[in-house]
Amino acid sequence: MTASLDSGLLVALQHADSQFPSGGFAFSQGLEASSQLAARLGACNFEDFLDVQLRHRWAGADRVALTRAYRLAGDLAKLTELDLEVEASTFVEGLRTGSRRNGAALLTTHSRIGTTGAAPYRALIGEGKALGHLAVVQGLLWRALGLEETTAVAMGGYQAAASLATAAVRLGLVGAIQSQAMLAKALPVIVEVSSTPVADDEPLRSFTPLAEIAVALHGSSGQRLFSN
Template sequence: MTDPAALLLALRHADGTFPSGGFAFSQGLEARAALADDFGPFDLAAFLADQVLRRWAGADRVALVRAHRAAADLDRVATVDAEVEASTASEPLRAGSRRNGLAFLTAHRRLGTPGAEAYHRRIREGMAPGHVAVVQGLLWARLGLDETTASAMGGHVAVIGPATAAIRLGLVGAIEAQTAIATVTADLAAVCRRPIADGQPFSAFLPVVEIACARHATGDLRLFSN
């Protein structure tokens, strides 16, 4: 049985109201929805499935887990961080991940989470980029959350963020968003069960979203940064 204290801690830190700065990012959802004429009708469930299976599973989750395992050694965490920076081809998504990571880290600094101040200093000194998945793995480990729980939290955040963005953009209602989230829950759980090797490389393939984000970055009217 899950310890209630650990469960409540996980729920609090993965909740959409946690001040992580993620509200400013749609992870490419706004960009993809705006290009329906070029790439076909926007479908939230399909978008979330792609996020989970084509990006989060092979890239963000791998970074989170590797950072979680390395949490006691900030040099190793920074190495994972540098790999994320080098392997993220899309500049809008790369910049968004860094900004989201910094906002997440800043909130944890104010909360006094162990390791937050030291890693924030590394980012200020240019010794680490501070990608959000890496910061999640580091800080959730420092809070005492185990690897499986941290992985599930990261997946939850990766799905809830775009779904909330879709509601704010008026693309779907709250019930439609929950229905779309439910369609990817089994995939998300299956991904969280996959073993991750130490030093496992990152892999992601979302060309349509990356193209959409590149166009979106030059647009005049947009609600989200990416």
């Protein structure tokens, strides 16, 4: 018997694909800064950097925000409150700016393709009533696409890891094949950290001090490839 295709899987593949225009290519989450400031902050090993980002930033902050946003089921008023919580919990301006810009880019694309909730939330951002942090926008949009919560979380984790792998290649820290090997090692980490339940009022937590210091110092540096 031939198994039938799951259309939800195809939707997830489309929206998690790096070719989907989300704007995230301009940000490295502090990887560029960490590699450039190795003499001051210590050696930057990409595999270790990726592991730390997933375990100590994405798992407790972005994953939680995405999950909570998903569960709000398109309630724009409560999404704006969560947006402000993400803003307040993100200490470094470069990371706040990157998250907002990524969210805005993703919303713009979804507004143009007609995803439910994208245009109204984008309008709230234009009015200064919402901020559009990426994880909040992901939760809003991926639920609107009919994806399951676990699928949305998996997409968020994969994109977080894959975008860093792409940045590492562009920065010349690793080769394309090596980056894929490291990305493969990161997938079980995403599964592991995602096994921790998220309460509807779960606080946002992250602890990546070296990367945050690097981003803060990076803000006053000269020419660079990424915005953070």
